[in-house]
Amino acid sequence: MVIKTKIKQYRTMRDMKQETLAAFVGVRRETIVHLENGKYNPSLKLALDIAKVFGVTVEDLFEFTEE
Template sequence: MLQTKIRELRAARGMDQTELAERVGVRRETIGRLEKGQYNPSLKLAMDIAGVFGLPVEEVFRFTEE
């Protein structure tokens, strides 16, 4: 299962889902689904999101066995 820190990273920067979505070129719904663990991003999208926060991908996304 994929876990993300997207919601807390956004909140810490005062960013909403729409702003993040625009910055990485996806719909707001995609960001919402990522935050809820309902969507696994492509490698490019994961890297783009991590880049917005200035973090390595592994600090934003984590896979766990479930």
């Protein structure tokens, strides 16, 4: 099972830099890079924190797929 993310789409729609999002949720920019590239699965807390920044649900940001 793979997690696909829409973080970059939401971040781009709000003209937000990776550094800014990272600061909002208390992680390093590299963590955001890895999340956007599908190389890192977030903890539940981090997923909730990111969703809160964008005012969406975790389900809006992340999708489980069979690959």
